[in-house]
Amino acid sequence: MEKSKISAIVLTIIIISVIITTGSEFKSMQEEIAIYPSDGLTEKKQLSDYFEGLKDTPGDTEVYVFEGEEEGGSTLILGGTHPNEPASNLTTIMLVENLQVDKGRVFVITESNKSAFTHNDPQEGSPHGYHIETNSGERYFKYGSRATNPIHQWPDPDVYIHSSGQKLSGSETRNLNRAYPGRKDGTLTEKIAFGITNLINEEKIDVTIDLHEASPEYPVINALVTHEKSSDIASMTIIELQFQGIQMSLEASPKNLHGLSHRELGDFTDTYAMLMETANPSQGRLRGATTEKLIVEGKDKIYEKAGEAGFLFVEFDENGHPISERVARHTTGINEMINSFNMFNMGNEIIVKGIPDYEDILKNGIGSYLQ
């Protein structure tokens, strides 16, 4: 046989082996992670219940509903919009596994962009997931991408033109938090946004809380971003958090930046739209080695150096920003937003229990509040 043909056969065999090995590893990210809801759960719905166009698509996702015996207000908590911001997803899982509602209704989505949990961003070197020790043993959670899986939505245009006419780089077309209020005949990501907007309208959601994380070098960090309609609730939340020693800045939603939940959900629905950011070293450009340990413990020597040089918008010392601290911030923020809503809406309150407080999560670790 010719030498070139032998080379071709050998190379083909190697390529097929690489495809099978890495392909099966890639596909393993599509496996669902088990969540163990508390007995306060009253109903488990799907986002496609609010928008038929999502049925049997990778964008359909679970909506956990907790309804109190007494009628009251309602809130929607969005986790996992960006699966590379793990405290967002983990906070909502912890809520689903602990929440009890006495009055009003709480809707929780743990994987707002489910498709984005099924892959990682190329060239980011991210782990597929991370482990947390809980009372019942070690549990695994996914660490995904900022954007919808290109297997589900591809190709990206050169320029993403939002329905408002705003132009962004093409890859943002798969970013759920640039797709609001969504389009029923749009891309998969726009359909997910449309489904969430429909949910808010149909369920008459009073308060929408979108949980995010940001890299330590990003200016809007440890912050609460609010639509102008919800500025009273947000201001009261910040004051209450500061009383507890939790530093959180208040940022107004820019009117000229479109597609974000705090802007569009406030503009296109009657909800009070707010978004919270914590400091996540595993997603920044300045980080050191990208490991599970970095995700969970949040310690990084290179970020420490960047902090010393004054390049960060959050303090960064040898203790870093562990995921327990970030979940604690989100959890306490949610609690205070609900309390602040209640202050301005007497008679239409949302009364919840089972949410651990900031100090408890820090002291016991997030694993203590996962089943």
Added chain:
Amino acid sequence: MEKELLYFIVMVGVFFIGCFGLKWQVSISMFAAALSGLLISGNGFNLRHLVEGAFGYIDTILIIGSAMIFMKAIQHAGTLETFKYYVIKKFINSPRIILLAMTFIVMFPGMITGSATAAVLSTGGLIAPVLITMGIPMVETATIIAMAGMLGMLAPPVNVPVMIIGGGVDMPYSGFGLPLLVLAVPLAIFSSLYLGNRFLKNVNKEELKKELEKMKIHDIKVFIPILVLVTLMISTKAFPKHIPDLGLPLIFILSSITALFVGKEKNVHRIIKEALRDALPVLGILVGVGMFIQVMTLTGVRGYIVVQSLSLPVIFRYMVLAVSLPLFGAISSYGAASVLGVPFLLAFISKNQIITASAISLIASLGDMMPPTALAGIFAAKVVGLDNYKEVLKKSFVPAMAFVLYGIIFIYFADTFASILL
């Protein structure tokens, strides 16, 4: 020594040994360097990271592959020859106008798509025979095309590096039109005249006329593929609500198909084979570079380099910006905009952010001339028929310095420029 520095030295060392010592191809050397980074950092032979990193350039690879097919298709259809004939015949008495007009023709697809490669491989190929026939040597012609391609990527309405930087700091892409135009146009005029003007002083018009008579002219219909290409590029941007974005690869392929109908060459297999033969080395480099970046990020080398670049005293910051952005752009100019452009913009946060981001994108665009990827440089060399692009890189030194200097002046006086332009 910090471990990230050690990993970086090993990876770069393996690359150089492979490339220059063992004479491996750049792509294979990049793969070996990425593998060495995985092994030395204790990540083992982790195939997943190599494959995932390589996929970072899948869209770029498709654009290059399809643009190259388009290039070959219009070449076989006779579009290039016919274009050359009409341009020279019409403007034989105004060679400088030809030079500047050709420069802006190259820039145009870059302005619409935000891709220097698309510009070089579409209209770059179209104008190359014109400039060469006018007496501009191949190396200078290639350099003019490469520079124009990068300035097309910079110029409005679409500047992807600015969009990427803006995405990192939540800055909307608005208000950039005039600053980007003021950055791109003077540099385009300077680069082209600096590289080509001296060859136009002694144009022998009589000889040119004789050459025109010898040329084989095709029917005007050979311009249909160009018309289809430009129409598709513009219409999807102009009417986004009515015409879906087809994506550059599909636009190039559809335009190539029209070339089959208007030209004599119908052998699709031959066209594709020729195109891929020319494109394959660069596509291989992109795959290798993707693996290299993934391992750099995984091991913390990327963060280490960024922080080291930013940590120098403020007085050196402009110098570091001028050097590190194009150097990192050697991996990808979009990557440089994302990884270094965002932190640099934040480092200059007291200055006007629109002007600063525009100027950073100008300096980052130079990455498309830097080896090993050097997409603009390599493909410009290819469209004029050069095997090696090293001479193009050398010729680009002065215009590249002008890019950097102009960019730095823009950043330094950002607030003054803002008061005039915004």
